[in-house]
Amino acid sequence: MRNVAYFIQAAGKAGEKDFLALKQQAKKIPEIYSESCHQLANSFLFLVKENTAKKLVVTGDSPLYQELEGKEQSAGDVRFKECPLSEKNSKIIQKYFPFTRPVPLSKYKTTIGLGDRLGPASPGHIRLLKKKKIRPVLAQQSKRELDLTGRSFRGVLSDAVWAVFQEDYQEGFGADGDHLKTMAGIKEALAEGYTMITLDCSEHIHDLKETDSGEIDQVYQALPQEKKRALESRFLGREFTLKSGETLSFTPDDLRLNVAIYQEAVDFAVHVFQELIAPAAGGVDFEISIDETTTSTHPLGHFFVAAQLIEAGVKVDSMAPRFCGEFQKGIDYRGDIKEFTREFREHQRIAEHFGYKLSIHSGSDKFSVFPIIGRESKETFHLKTAGTNWLEAVRVIIQAEPELYRKIHAFALTRLAEAKKYYHISADPAAVPPVDSLTDEELITLLNKDDARQIIHITYGEILQARDAGGNYLFRDDIYRCLLENENLYFQFLHDHIGRHLEMLGFDVN
Numbered sequence: 001m002r003n004v005a006y007f008i009q010a011a012g013k014a015g016e017k018d019f020l021a022l023k024q025q026a027k028k029i030p031e032i033y034s035e036s037c038h039q040l041a042n043s044f045l046f047l048v049k050e051n052t053a054k055k056l057v058v059t060g061d062s063p064l065y066q067e068l069e070g071k072e073q074s075a076g077d078v079r080f081k082e083c084p085l086s087e088k089n090s091k092i093i094q095k096y097f098p099f100t101r102p103v104p105l106s107k108y109k110t111t112i113g114l115g116d117r118l119g120p121a122s123p124g125h126i127r128l129l130k131k132k133k134i135r136p137v138l139a140q141q142s143k144r145e146l147d148l149t150g151r152s153f154r155g156v157l158s159d160a161v162w163a164v165f166q167e168d169y170q171e172g173f174g175a176d177g178d179h180l181k182t183m184a185g186i187k188e189a190l191a192e193g194y195t196m197i198t199l200d201c202s203e204h205i206h207d208l209k210e211t212d213s214g215e216i217d218q219v220y221q222a223l224p225q226e227k228k229r230a231l232e233s234r235f236l237g238r239e240f241t242l243k244s245g246e247t248l249s250f251t252p253d254d255l256r257l258n259v260a261i262y263q264e265a266v267d268f269a270v271h272v273f274q275e276l277i278a279p280a281a282g283g284v285d286f287e288i289s290i291d292e293t294t295t296s297t298h299p300l301g302h303f304f305v306a307a308q309l310i311e312a313g314v315k316v317d318s319m320a321p322r323f324c325g326e327f328q329k330g331i332d333y334r335g336d337i338k339e340f341t342r343e344f345r346e347h348q349r350i351a352e353h354f355g356y357k358l359s360i361h362s363g364s365d366k367f368s369v370f371p372i373i374g375r376e377s378k379e380t381f382h383l384k385t386a387g388t389n390w391l392e393a394v395r396v397i398i399q400a401e402p403e404l405y406r407k408i409h410a411f412a413l414t415r416l417a418e419a420k421k422y423y424h425i426s427a428d429p430a431a432v433p434p435v436d437s438l439t440d441e442e443l444i445t446l447l448n449k450d451d452a453r454q455i456i457h458i459t460y461g462e463i464l465q466a467r468d469a470g471g472n473y474l475f476r477d478d479i480y481r482c483l484l485e486n487e488n489l490y491f492q493f494l495h496d497h498i499g500r501h502l503e504m505l506g507f508d509v510n
């Protein structure tokens, strides 16, 4: 750390004209993140890696210096503060450095959600996306993920702020309150500065099929007369021509089915928009998710929902239908590729007609359909990934500390039943070889197999929150320590893996 102390002395005495030379100098000191060098008024700031944590160093007396919480120290005759990367400090950084505030991203053609269950992955994502036209949503967690990982909206955003500051990423990033089902959850995310809301309508969707005629009738008849009449005159006896030239029409049975499935969700989404999204200052990207159903979304159902939302003045920025086949967590697409292509094309036409993007959920690792998504959407889409970034973190642990991984793995197997309450997977634990019988080299390839991938993918909450009898975390601290110690390996894995996603979607990664 002697080099760091010298650097602090130089920074403390530096004027504005010395900034670039100092940044160059920082590149030669491994503990310093050179892109994190910033100058504001009399202060010079940068991030440094110490043994167990990253810290913000700030020199020079300024309002910013005064506001940041940290320990005052000196290097030679230079006073400086060493500050934790805390939530409180992240807010002060956001106040002085506007590029660290999330922004709405709907004006960009291609956006990618890079939910990070742990928090330290974002610098790796930024290094991949810097200078590319794809814009990242760096903070993206659902309520379920926050509960399972023991994190908060603010904590997740704070981690993204530090990543953006560390990498000097000035092109704009998003923050998505993902899969929110309640007004309270949305309010909470908006209050923390989130710039995208994904409304999960599943609790207002009646998961019905054509054959459920009794229930369809029941829901339909329960609607007020006036509402039924309005819907019938809106949808029946008409042909809807999409901008692509394709036409759609509803039979009375189609209408009754779609009303029964979606009408309550439509009304809910309109209400949420009017109450919370439209009044939000600065603009918010609004995504409608109708994907948490047991059957795939029929294009007619998609049209039925969208037409009403648009007519009610809802600014829809993206829509997540459920596509045919299976989008299971962390593994490739399972299903009929031809059928997927046909359906995706129909959903795409509807999205284009109304002027929003399709959003592809559980978008991690769906390599066999990525070329179709990229081509058919003309690279206009939002793709969400989350768990796959966790799996890359686990691959770092396997490589760097195989013994730690063996313990995590054994534990995960004992908690599979718990995790399956939240996630649907088809993994067979019996198909995963006992890790004690595998050599370290064999262990490294373990996560190339679907069964092991899925088991580790869904047990993250159990793994991160497990404690011993004394209340200490069993794995959490070791996981964060291991990732910080092997940060470059972690970023390399993320670069390669998410890079492969982009490549298959039709982007030039290099």
Ligand code: ZN
Pocket: 179, 289, 291, 292, 320, 361, 362
């Ligand atoms: Zn979803």
